[in-house]
Amino acid sequence: MIIQCTKSLLDKVGIKGNELASSEGHEQFPDSLMAWHANFVSINRRKAIILMNNETRYPIVIYRPSIKDFSKIKELIREAIMQALRMEGVRKEVIEAYLDKAGEISFSKTSSRSMVAKMNNTVREIEFMGTYLDEEAKIQRYISLVVGRLIQISGSNEGFYPFEKMLEYLGSISGIDIDEVLDxxxxxxxxxxxxxxxxxxxxxxxxxxxxxxxxxxxxxxxxxxxxxxxxxxxxxxxxxxxxxxxxxxxxxxxxxxxxxxxxxxxxxxxxxxxxxxxxxxxxxxxxxxxxxxxxxxxxxxxxxxxxxxxxxxxxxxxPPEDVGGAGGFEEYLRIMDNEKHPRHQDIKAWAESQKxxxxxxxxxxxxxxxxxxxxxxxxxxx
CATH class of the missing domain: 3.10.290.30 (MM3350-like)
Known part of the structure; x- marks a missing residue:
């Protein structure tokens, strides 16, 4: 698995130029599914690592990473991918098979301007949905569920949802139907x-x-x-x-x-x-x-x-909205059951928008x- 990082993230991870993998050759499936673009940004005045899958544009967020976290960043990334996909209901065996096929994590620079633009768009979407970032959690469980359901447009191609595309391609590399991806x-x-x-x-x-x-x-x-x-x-x-x-x-x-x-x-x-x-x-x-x-x-x-x-x-x-609690509900039912009640027509008209x-x-x-x-x-x- 290759993580294609912005300079700000490479600096935090401490990867030197001679340790970087090639940034080329991860634009087409299946290699694109095994690659993620990543950035180190500030959201809600908190630091975050944003990962976006090259093929599906599925997002993952690691929030408020500590200095210690960068020393074990590979394990943290794998765990974040595992947790996000399990929240989607993906079978554990399918996730493990994906991680095995993706192999050991290596780091490279970002690739094309196009991929960087897509990653920047993912960052903006996460900022927009920032209320779903949990201040108490490092690996964010719910932001992926939300942002992964925002429609994506790529050139003249038909729009798609990242979570649907992720499920489709996980099934493809596992040799199973999309329905079998989920448990x-x-x-x-x-x-x-x-x-x-x-x-x-x-x-x-x-x-x-x-x-x-x-x-x-x-x-x-x-x-x-x-x-x-x-x-x-x-x-x-x-x-x-x-x-x-x-x-x-x-x-x-x-x-x-x-x-x-x-x-x-x-x-x-x-x-x-x-x-x-x-x-x-x-x-x-x-x-x-x-x-x-x-x-x-x-x-x-x-x-x-x-x-x-x-x-x-x-x-x-x-009960109708704003009927006045259990007592008001009983009074409402009595009036509605009695067409001769002086308030029957008024209550009936009021209830049309409340019931x-x-x-x-x-x-x-x-x-x-x-x-x-x-x-x-x-x-x-x-």
């Missing part, structure tokens, strides 16, 4: 809204490496919540203080949390597999005013070759694919 644990989760006297729930399959930010987007989608309000996850533990997983990009949420009472974590950087199956149940609260509590229960683990969330089934219509839309499984799964393959959440139904 994914899916968590079957039942999500129940806790309202006495009502049985309102949804069942979904979710990749174990998805973050709790992904899970938030999934819950919002399958219940057709509108994402108007704050939310949080809580994991109760018998012998330790509860884990509180927060939407940490909201400053007020972090400002008022009691860190002595809770083990506080950031939802963008906590994988479902960090919590499940050690803990079988998680509480999710949406809208701290109406206080809609959801119990998220792990029912079973399913093996899959598809890295996506899937809606399975559900029951009951969720759950009637969406079939196919449409829900189309929305799930959008909100979990990208970086954000949208209420738009196409």
């Amino acid at each position: 994914i644990d899916l968590y079957q989760l039942k999500i129940q809204i806790n309202i006495e006297g009502h049985d309102i729930w949804r069942r979904v399959l979710v990749p174990a490496t998805y973050s709790f930010r992904h899970l938030h987007n999934i819950i919002q989608t399958v219940f057709d919540w509108q994402n108007y309000h704050l939310h949080e996850f809580v994991v109760e533990r018998a012998e330790n203080k509860p884990i509180k997983i927060l939407m940490d990009d909201d400053p007020e949420t972090l400002e008022y949390i009691n860190i002595d009472e809770f083990d506080v974590r950031q939802e963008r950087f906590v994988a479902l597999e960090d919590i499940f199956p050690e803990y079988n149940e998680v509480m999710y609260e949406y809208d701290f005013g109406d206080a809609w509590e959801h119990t998220v229960t792990l029912e079973k683990v399913v093996k899959s070759k598809t890295f996506q969330a899937t809606y399975l089934d559900g029951n009951g219509e969720r 759950e839309r009637k969406l079939g499984p196919e449409k829900i799964n189309q929305r799930l694919n959008r909100v979990t393959s990208g970086s954000g959440f949208s209420t738009i139904v196409i």
Whole structure:
């Protein structure tokens, strides 16, 4: 494997000119798959090593490397590649086969201006998605999932997604179909809204490496919540203080949390597999005013070759947004059941924009694919 470095990175690694490999001959497959361009940059005022695969433009980030890390940079790069691809659900055997074929890491200068331009574009994309950089982690788990799903254009060729191209070429060099590249644990989760006297729930399959930010987007989608309000996850533990997983990009949420009472974590950087199956149940609260509590229960683990969330089934219509909590929901139902009630028409008109839309499984799964393959959440139904 060749790492084609900018001068700034070569200086940090301490590689001298006579130790460099040739920078030529790594532009065409399969050699291009075994080569990565790399730069040493500042992002969010933090130093980072950015790697971009020559063939697929798949990105990997090593964040805030220490002086000591540069002495073992080869091991760190291999581990970063391993972790990033495992987060994508790539089989361990496929990753190991790739690393074996790529061979011992050597370093060279960057090659063409074209490759440097592509690498610089990858750096800009990582800067743009910088909120997915975990200050506490050296090897970044989630930035590759996000930036690897930004469409890339190369000349007059049709656009492509780096993660899809990476899976395709890993299959190619392994001699297997793309479906066989993946080995994914899916968590079957039942999500129940806790309202006495009502049985309102949804069942979904979710990749174990998805973050709790992904899970938030999934819950919002399958219940057709509108994402108007704050939310949080809580994991109760018998012998330790509860884990509180927060939407940490909201400053007020972090400002008022009691860190002595809770083990506080950031939802963008906590994988479902960090919590499940050690803990079988998680509480999710949406809208701290109406206080809609959801119990998220792990029912079973399913093996899959598809890295996506899937809606399975559900029951009951969720309360309208801003209805006033459980008491307001009961009042709403009484008025809606009585056409002669003086407020019936007004409440019916109000509820049109607040209640759950009637969406079939196919449409829900189309929305799930959008909100979990990208970086954000949208209420738009196409």
